Amino acid sequence: MAGGMNLFGIFMLQIIVLSLFSLHAEGQGLKVGFYKKSCPQAEVIVSKVISDVMAVAPSLSGPLLRMHFHDCFIRGCDGSVLLDSPTNQSEKFSPPNLSLRGFNIIDRVKLALEKACPDVVSCADIVALVARDVTVATKGPFWEVETGRRDGNVSLFIDPITPVTGLPSFASNISVLKQSWALRGLNTKDLVVLSGGHTIGISHCSSFDSRLYNFTGEGDTDPTMDPNYIARLKLKCKPNDLTTFAELDPGSFKTFDDSYFKLVTKRRGLLQSDAALLDDPETRAYMIQATSEGSTFFKDFGVSMVSMGRIGVLTGSQGEIRKVCTKRN
Ligand code: HEM
Ligand SMILES: *[C@@H]1O[C@H](CO)[C@@H](O)[C@H](O)[C@H]1NC(C)=O
Ligand SMILES: *[C@@H]1O[C@H](CO)[C@@H](O)[C@H](O)[C@H]1NC(C)=O
Ligand SMILES: *[C@@H]1O[C@H](CO)[C@@H](O)[C@H](O)[C@H]1NC(C)=O
Ligand SMILES: *[C@@H]1O[C@H](CO)[C@@H](O)[C@H](O)[C@H]1NC(C)=O
Ligand SMILES: CC(=O)N[C@H]1CO[C@H](CO)[C@@H](O)[C@@H]1O
Numbered sequence: 001m002a003g004g005m006n007l008f009g010i011f012m013l014q015i016i017v018l019s020l021f022s023l024h025a026e027g028q029g030l031k032v033g034f035y036k037k038s039c040p041q042a043e044v045i046v047s048k049v050i051s052d053v054m055a056v057a058p059s060l061s062g063p064l065l066r067m068h069f070h071d072c073f074i075r076g077c078d079g080s081v082l083l084d085s086p087t088n089q090s091e092k093f094s095p096p097n098l099s100l101r102g103f104n105i106i107d108r109v110k111l112a113l114e115k116a117c118p119d120v121v122s123c124a125d126i127v128a129l130v131a132r133d134v135t136v137a138t139k140g141p142f143w144e145v146e147t148g149r150r151d152g153n154v155s156l157f158i159d160p161i162t163p164v165t166g167l168p169s170f171a172s173n174i175s176v177l178k179q180s181w182a183l184r185g186l187n188t189k190d191l192v193v194l195s196g197g198h199t200i201g202i203s204h205c206s207s208f209d210s211r212l213y214n215f216t217g218e219g220d221t222d223p224t225m226d227p228n229y230i231a232r233l234k235l236k237c238k239p240n241d242l243t244t245f246a247e248l249d250p251g252s253f254k255t256f257d258d259s260y261f262k263l264v265t266k267r268r269g270l271l272q273s274d275a276a277l278l279d280d281p282e283t284r285a286y287m288i289q290a291t292s293e294g295s296t297f298f299k300d301f302g303v304s305m306v307s308m309g310r311i312g313v314l315t316g317s318q319g320e321i322r323k324v325c326t327k328r329n
Pocket of ligand 2: 173174175176
């Protein structure tokens with residue numbers, strides 16, 4: 001079973017993680033159009049700011065989609081990824097955030113919302129709505145976003161890098177990835193579908209250069225990666241390069257489409273965690289389906305994003321509605 005852990009082990013971990021995230025059933029208290037009465041213009045305001053931003057800074061679509069993933073996987077979708085800390089000890093300063101950008105865009109959306117309806121729309125909901133709007137802006141699918149999340153007040157440096165319950169690493173194998181999803185009540189289909197988020201955006205060389213230069217510590221390359229692609233990437237990324245980056249989905253990294261799955265199935269997935277999706281019959285079959293005529297990827301992506309958006313949410317009288325997204329009230 002996954003990572004040497006038996007089913008019972010997964011079950012127990014699931015209980016631990018779920019009770020860490022929330023005592024409520026997953027997603028309870030969320031609904032489409034939560035702000036219909038309290039702030040009827042909320043979603044229009046978010047979309048307007050995002051379309052303005054996309055017009056001048058389209059490269060922020062990647063980090064803004066990724067932000068919702070990082071928020072939801074750590075302490076549930078509670079805006080914890082946004083919190084600053086006077087000593088840089090909050091989540092956003094933890095290593096996996098490398099390249100998380102666009103925090104100022106969330107602030108800009110919040111400012112516009114506070115002007116229209118003060119103290120009503122949570123930062124966690126803003127992150128969820130923005131993830132949808134940047135997907136649409138890159139020609140991806142539209143889905144109805146459930147809202148009604150409230151903001152948490154805890155954000156810890158250690159959380160994203162904690163083994164098992166933290167964020168999955170770019171070097172995760174398929175069993176670790178499946179476990180990471182299962183712990184949050186998501187299934188293997190959600191894993192492969194949401195990995196499709198890598199159809200847009202970039203990755204720093206440091207997230208994949210071991211595959212090019214030192215895969216097992218003996219100066220070797222990753223045998224599962226197309227050698228021609230390795231050669232091309234080596235021209236871009238020199239060893240120990242911390243600043244250069246490459247497109248996750250070369251050729252169409254600005255467009256949300258199915259080409260990510262085409263590349264991964266041709267052994268051109270950039271990250272080990274992308275390539276790992278070939279190691280499971282279900283995820284492999286999905287990738288082939290997703291690149292075929294009858295692909296359901298666009299529809300599936302919306303469904304899985306809604307599921308991800310329900311992880312460990314605070315609702316009702318839990319948590320708070322932050323006035324400023326980087327600070328507790
Ligand atoms: C399967 C587990 C995942 C792993 C291990 C992973 C890891 C990574 C890594 C290492 C990067 C590059 C960061 C850098 O070096 O700059 C990245 C980028 C990105 N990830 Fe993931 N990711 C995963 C799942 C997801 C999910 C579920 C989404 C959203 C649905 C997502 C959306 C993105 C996007 C859009 C980018 C591009 C960011 C940019 O353009 O700056 N990822 N991811
Ligand atoms: C996957 O990775 C985990 C953690 O690094 C490791 O314990 C496990 O043995 C690996 N599983 C396989 C099948 O390689
Ligand atoms: C926190 O990090 C920022 C850059 O992200 C840096 O400018 C600042 O000096 C750091 N502050 C502390 C207290 O380490
Ligand atoms: C490759 O990795 C090994 C083990 O981590 C290390 O000792 C060696 O210096 C690395 N080689 C290069 C060229 O980075
Ligand atoms: C965080 O919120 C919990 C309840 O939601 C509350 O008991 C606690 O005092 C809060 N902590 C801080 C530092 O605001
Ligand atoms: C945006 C941001 O806060 N990035 C931080 C991510 O983590 C690295 C490594 O811990 C920090 O150096 C960055 O400042």
